[in-house]
Amino acid sequence: MTDQPASDATAAPELFTWEFAADPYPAYAWLREHAPVHRTRLPSGVEAWLVTRYADARQALADPRLSKNPAHHDEPAHAKGKTGIPGERKAELMTHLLNIDPPDHTRLRRLVSKAFTPRRVAEFAPRVQELTDRLIDGFAERGEADLIHEFAFPLPIYAICDLLGVPREDQDDFRDWAGMMIRHGGGPRGGVARSVKKMRGYLAELIHRKREALTAEAAPGEDLISGLIRASDEGEHLTENEAAAMAFILLFAGFETTVNLIGNGTYALLTHPEQRRRLQESLAAGERGLLETGVEELLRYDGPVELATWRFATEPLDIGGQRIATGDPVLVVLAAADRDPERFAEPDTLDLARRDNQHLGYGHGIHYCLGAPLARLEGQSALATLLTRLPDLRPAAEESELRWRGGLIMRGLRTLPVEFTPAEPISGKDDQGSTM
Template sequence: MTDPLRDPRFFANPYPTYAALRDTAPVRKVPTGSGGQHSYLVTGYAEAREAFADPRLSKDTARFFAGRPSSRDLHPAVSRNMLATDPPQHGRLRSLVTKAFTTGAVARLRPYITGLVDELLDAWPEHGPVDLVESLAVPLPVTVICEMLGVPEADRPRVRTWSGELFAAGEPERIDAASHAIGGYMTELVAAKRAAPGTSLLDDLIAVRDDEDRLTEDELVSIAVLLLVAGHETTTNFIGNAALALLQHPDSWLRLRKEPELLPTALEELLRFDSPVGIATFRYSTEELTLGGTVIPAGVPVLIAPGAANRDPARFPAPDRLDLDRSATGHLAFGHGIHRCLGAPLARAEAELALGALLSRFPDARLAVPPEELAWRHTRLMRGLVSLPLLV
């Protein structure tokens, strides 16, 4: 059996593949990699929600790969970050950064984000083509998280490049090289901030390491890398996917132009409709378990697909229809359980302000190319556009 998740058509539109797999079984074995390797893929909503919260599905990748031969050379800051830990270590690390992403903390950032959105849109042409991904969806969250962490402006283009290369599906050498580039950079930035302290989130984490001894040096660098990458990748895809969905549904576009107060709730349906995370990060079974009627043996990888779960008709009737009147509460775009995305409030705020400004300032925007010509990122983890050419 070939790997259905590596078919080029999957990256352009994964939903027929997800539906076919889910119709066969909401949890099923799929081939991954070469040499007869396989994983269990979770595509049903109820099963995905259960799997996200099941402590028998471990995120501790270091434990899983211990003693296994590997040709990979990932930087430890990427391979052993907070996402790849279980309780109690995960709770300890998460508690150190949660306060920076609370609803209240994000509310205080909204004026800054609004100003940045206006600045980016001011650079758009009055008429003519513009790439929404390159000129809004990427620079907005990159700039915000870099400001929060104190990454110098001159270094941000390199950070963007390395972060994108970490998700180059099927190119392990490129991913490994990017991991060392970004891990090495953050190590150097930590050293620079120790020499000249500031007031950024990274400075706060350095103080936790140096003054309170609540982090190891490796944990400090790995958290910094994770915040840098996760702090913008999901939001970039969220903004691009949501804009495309609205452009392809003119009635919804027009409705939000006329009723902008609906945007915060519409975002939940947009997240459900085309989740910025297709397949969540790696888990493995620590013991045999049964999920969705499928027996999963101990010691095998388990992949949970929020993108598939959010289109499960058992949870969301007519799931392939964008419906702004739908209650999309409970979607899994940001995960579920203890590993739920801590940056969700920031992502929502950035998307709301970006899309709101787009709708009000460029009400007649339209696609510059046919939808079938749009290029999608070749990564199973992230679901996002390479570019979104518009005529404004």
């Protein structure tokens, strides 16, 4: 790839290789010091600016001159359709929160924000705990597991499906489609696009069925899709495409971030035994304060979202002393900003008790992650339950054997093999005989 020459004679590090994916932080440290706003050619062929310092990142995330709408991208022919989720254009799923600006963004965000209020999330906590325990029951007696495939991945999928109102008998289909997205997220886009197309068809049918049920004056659902339909029918001007796109992006963005939070967070604890011991002692004493600050620190230290989603300059502007031209793509590197020594003391040290921790793991400004309260709940439940029920959890693979998914936006492990002393299950099967 082609990188803009740095200001000194030292060559910029190579970005977005498999070696870089395993540990991007040294390269990001170099960029923060030598080229904090850096133009590079991405593996897709798109040229974009990378913003790596904390102060610049906060500015860019909240700057209204940086649009989320891909229509503002002055894209060359070779970059056509490569700045978003594969398949979303053909599937007519573009009108979601990651691709729009005010006033449409304000209108759509208002419609779904009530699903993620602290009260609503607190009411959902027992279901998250139930899912957590049942997933652990699925492998507890074996004494070994792949925590990504068997735990971190299915937990948020089933949780977000419940929240949206996807019937239990259909949720395994969503698990399959989501798995295709994760497996191919850093590789061929065709696999992701096919899954997006299948998900779009299902969501259109589900919205139609729920609208018919509401029209027939059946018992109104309390799920998010039913809420979107009611809002549309009550004059909120929500089109069917907007409703489908909203459900789609909540599924797409709502599961992989939590997969990576649980996976990255567990791995960080396993490789920092003193921090893990402190957290286990705190949990054993019935205290949750260290768990809460600990999840925030894990989000900062090795968070699930490496780069914020795409932004496009609507007019010329300066970021960090660098001139950005109209139409240029800008990618804020959250992973770099959250280890900026100008903002965080000892940024490369994992400190679960860190208090001054205004990290950017869930963004900043009007596009701050809507599902952050739910993701925090899932992360806290998953980590606390794992460490309590499987207290001697340990890696079953060397660090050099682990592989990180290559991709632009997300950061997460492909697998996380672990071993532990076998434990008794604590919950039974449901009426359908599945673990869910």
